[in-house]
Amino acid sequence: MDMEDARDALVQEARELLAAMEMALMQIEAEGASNEAINAIFRAAHTIKGSAGLFAFERIVSFTHIAESVLDKVRNGSLPLDANLLSLLLECGDYIGELVDAIAARRETEEPDPHRRGRLEVALNALLGVDSPAAAPLTVQSASTGSAQIEVEGEGASVSSDNWHLSLRFSPDVLRNGMDPLSFLRYLGTIGTIVHIVTLPDALPDALVMDPEACYLGFEIDFVSSADRQTIEGVFEFVREDSEIRILPPRGKIAEYITLIHELAEPAGRLGEILVKGGALTATELDTVLAQQAAEPVPAKPLGTLLVEQDKVPQAVVAAALTKQKQGEEKRTQEQKFIKVEVSKLDALIDLVGELVIAGAAANLVAHREKHTRFEEAARGISTLVEQIRDAALTLRMVPIGEVFQRFPRVVRDISRELGKEIQLLVTGADTELDKSMVEKLSDPLMHIVRNAMDHGIESTEARVMAGKPIEGTLRLNAYHESGSIVIEVSDDGRGLDRDRILGKAIERGLVSPDQPLSENEIFRLIFEPGFSTAEQVTNLSGRGVGMDVVKKNIEALRGEVEIVSRLGQGTTVRIRLPLTLAIIDGFQVMVGDSQFVIPLELVIECIDISSHDLRHNILKLRGEPLPFVRLRELFDLPDIEHVRESLVVVQYGQQRAGLVVDKLLGEFQAVIKPLGLLFGGVKGISGSTILGDGRVALILDVPHLVQRTMRASTALLSHQHEKLNR
Amino acid sequence: MPLTTLAKGEGAQFRLDGELTIFHAASLKDALIAALGEGGPALTIDLSGVDELDTAGVQLLLLVKREAARLGRALIYSGHSAAVISVLELLDLAGTLGDPLLIPNASR
Amino acid sequence: MGKTILIVDDSFSLRQTVGIALKSAGYEVVEASDGRDALGKLDGRKYNLIISDVNMPNMDGLSFVRAAKQLPNYKFTPIIMLTTEGDETKKQEGKAAGVRAWVLKPFQPPVLLDAVAKLVLP
Structure with a gap:
């Protein structure tokens, strides 16, 4: 864009x-x-x-x-x-x-x-x-209208200073109106240099009556700038109406200083001192001013109106040049490159495509049952098109993840300054696309992970020098597609996670018991537990408000998963894996008894006939490797059927594999995900439902949950056996 | 924007955290004045946790400092955070609110 | 730390262009398409500035500002109102509601960025 x-x-x-x-x-x-x-x-x-x-x-x-x-x-x-x-x-x-x-x-x-x-x-x-x-007045106000105003040399002596003198008394309401004098002063610093400033607290009343939301401070400023008067006045354009803003130009008239001193509430002697100290007036000039002031008091005419007289915006001369022009013939060549569509319309379309997918499946089913070859062929042709329409419809909602990434250069710059660390940001894969609805929800968790990496991951400059690392730390944002998921990585080359320290802390906090056997990955995952924080010192950045547990929760709400890879002393990578879309998936349909289930196809590795395998302790040896598995029948408490020839579906999530035992394999199927109703909302292991071609409902299995659960069960079993042996 | 009491009585110590801005100025003024009331002859307010300071905040710091002097208390601001220092530098108030004796350069 | 600005205008292209300008100046930008939408975005997150148009469907800019000023988290948030020549009465109403910063529409992005810089601390 x-x-x-x-x-x-x-x-x-x-x-x-x-x-x-x-x-x-x-x-x-x-x-x-x-x-x-x-x-x-x-x-x-x-x-x-x-x-x-x-x-x-x-x-x-x-x-x-x-x-x-x-x-x-x-x-x-x-x-x-x-x-x-x-x-x-x-x-x-x-x-x-x-x-x-x-x-x-x-x-x-x-x-x-x-x-x-x-x-x-x-x-x-x-x-x-x-x-x-x-x-007809032309109202275009462009940045360039401010033309340098020539100071007309008038009568009266001028002071010798080359500085502007600004005398600011803000309205009491300025803070309540959302304006902070500090920001005007900062802005002033961008168009010149404040050589001298005196903050006057004189108007600050007694503690009892002081209104903390009113502004009492005044400022006397000496300012060097090549900007013209209009620009300097423009700094105060929003407060000029109710505040007293006095601007005296370099080599201003003595008379103007007299008026200044005369009009301000502070005692003349004190102001005079300030003016001399800041270099606005020499001591001699001040004497002249004070003497003249005493002799001929100036009428109390608001100086603001006098000094702040602006050039009238030059009247626009209406362009009367009647240049003859040929009507452009290629006017229409620049046809609309994009159209703006309401998201709700897009969602309605995607819903319809979902229905179309279901209806297509129903037609396929009928064709198959009728065993009508030409009907089947036609149905297959339609299916292919429906698939393409589905994909095309979903890409309408796809946006590059760069939309999220683009805010981080600034964030990294600011945070590294705040932390006093030198950190460079590398962004790769910004073109990788994902569903628009996820982009919005991804922003906050990513922000948190990035902050965490900069705050706790990357070491201080000293520590990096001691460790023989380059002084400048590196933070990397990366995204890519991998088998139907988008993977987003936040990596740092910092100190890495300390396995023992995390475990110690988790035990201390009662998150795990000391004798619980945990893999490295599982230990790292502990930092996502509510109430866990490894940093001894809670810093401004990461130690406030949300913790990593919220990050995990947000990602899981998107049917995604967070994984941590870390090497002590070398760095940490937080890897977020998300489904590309929330609407439609390619599924693999299986049956247990009369119930139908759908497994996201990209997570299915292979299917095995297990009649000949040894199935003790819910672990099966597959090509020499142990593979933990779970029987869906047991998991969902389904009635037993005799003489059934079970099959096993091997699924993988992240780096872990597990087996799911089912009665029947039905094959591939496009599933339109419907949100779970109240009925299934609380059931673990189910992530959604879908409607089959024949109108029946199938449940979509929550594979990440099942894999984890299966792994846990087998680890617990192993350690149990281990203990038995040791006794 | 909480004011935390770290120590009471003789040599009382307090800490300000978060935003020292107009959004919290009203409640903070009362809290700070109350803190002055209960403290002993000397008290310290730690500013290391202040991450935002605006004009309303500066006014409060000035007011409390002046009020302490009026009551004959020695009030010291300590541990100025980067946000506080940058504002004090802008307004040239380091002399008034900086209590430089207690913030040696090395600590910055 | 990133400064966040809420921009409220019913023109998609204005929001987009102003958004690009603000983002390139390093601000974070949240967009709302009218006063009602904007009110929904005053959900506790911190805005360093609100930029709002006056004329909008559903809820106009002044009603939005008055509502925002009732919320403790936003009552002192700086506000820039985008106004047109003919809005003199609106300007008076806005003044009563505590608005002081006006930027005359139409404007070019640098003019708005300048106004923003005057109200938001770096």
Whole structure:
């Protein structure tokens, strides 16, 4: 997404708004004026003008501005919306359309039809009570309008200082209005240098009556800058109305200093000292000022109005150059590159595609049962298309993960500064796409992991030097697709996780019992347990608010999983694995008794006939390797059937494998995931449901949960046996 | 924006954490004035946990400092966080609110 | 630490363009398409600034600002209102609601960034 795209979006949006405007005008013509319709027209013009202004498309801005002024009069009732005005507005809409077309054709600097424009402007201005079109004010306020103001040399002696002097007394309400004098001072620092500042707490009242939300501080500032007066005044544009902002230019008049001292509440002597100390006045000049002030007190005329006189914004001369231009023939070449679609419409489409997938499966089933070859062929053809439609529909919601990644360069920069560490960020795989709905939910967990890595993972500069590592730590964000999942990695080259320390802490916290045998991976996963924190010292960044347990919960809510790989002293990688989409999966259908289940196909490794295998202790030897398994019949408490020839489906999640024992293998199947109702919401091992071609419901197995559960059960069993042997 | 009491009575110690801004200024003013009331002749307020400071916060620090002086108490701000230091530098208030004797350069 | 700005405007392209400008200046941006949408986004997260249009469907900018000022977490949040020439009465209403920062529409991104920089501490 860059400015060119934004420009295309502007064209698209303007066309939509013009269509809406036209529709509202037609409606008024047919049914009479309504506030709603008038507002809609006004908003359309308002929005087009606002967006066009962002790109300095002056032609459209100035024209729409006049139309908007007329509409404003209509809106507040001072101008009746009669038939003539209706057709004038319709014509104006058409002309704005031409201006928009010109933008689309990259010819925005040319006036499409100066003659027509002139005629419309005259008609509009007549309604505004403006005679000459030249009097129409152009309201474009661009950064470049501020022209250097030449200080006119007037009568009276000047001071010798080359600095600006700023005297600021903010309104008591400034803080309550959401404005902080500090931010103005910081901003001032970006257009010059504050050489001297005195913060005046004099107005701070007694503790009893002091209102902590009111502003009492005043500031006297000496400032070096090449900026012009308008720019410096502009710093205070939002507070100028109710605050006392006095700006004295370099080599300002002695008289102005007299007025300054005269008008401020602080005692003259004290202010004088400040001015001398900051270099605004020399001691001699101050003496002159004080002497003159005593002699001829200046009338209490608000200095602000005197000094803050602004240059009038130069009246825009309406472009009267009647340059003849050929209407661009290739106007339409820049056709719409994208259309804006409401997410709800997209979701409705995806729902429909889901239904189509189910209906397609039903047709397949019928074809198969009828054993009608040509029907079967036709059904297969349709299935292929349905599959493609499904994939195409899902890609509509896919966005590059770069959308999430793009905020991190700034985050890393800020946090590393805050931590006093040097950290470089490497981003790879930003093009990797995932479902839009996940992007939004991924942002916070990633932020937390990144902060954690920078705070606890990457060592301090000293520690890195001691460890013989490069001073600059490296943080890496990476994303890639892997067998139907998207994998997102956050890696650091920091100190790595200390297995023993984590285990110790977990035992201390009562998260695990000391004699529980745990793999390294399982130990690392403990940091995701609620209430776990390895950092001795809770720092500002990671130690506050949410913990890693929230990260895990968020990821699991997306049917994803978090995994940690870490090497002591070398670094840590947090790996998030998420399904590409939340809507439709390729499934593998199995049966246990009368119940049907679906296993996400990408997690199925192979299917084995197990009649000849030794099935003791829920562990099976597969090609020499032990494979723990679980019987779905036992797991879901389904009735026993005799003489059934069981099969085993080997599934894999992450690096772990497990077996699921079922009665019957039914084959591949596209499953449209429906959320679990109340009935199954609490059942572990089920992640969703789907409707089969024949209308029956099948449950989708939660493989990550099942794999973990199976692993745990077998580990517990092994250790139990181990203990027995040791006794 | 909690004010934590670390030690009471003689040599009382307090700590400010989080945002020292207008959003919390009202409740904090009361808490700080109360802290002055219960403290002994000398008290310390640790600012190391302050991660945001605005004009309202600066005013409070000035007010409490002045109020302490009025009551004849020695009030010392210590452990200035980076956020606090940067504001004090901007406003040239390090002399007033910095209590530099207690923040040697090495600790920064 | 990242500064977050809530931008409320019914124009998708304005939000997008302003969003690009703000993001390139290092701010984080949350978008809302009208006052009602924006109110829903005042859910406890911290905004360093709110930029809101005046004229919007569903809930206009001033009603939104008045509602926001009732919420303890947002009552002092700086607000920039995007206004047009003809909005003088709105401006008065806005002033009563505590709005002081106005940026005249149409504007170019640097003008808004400048205004933002005056209100948000770096």
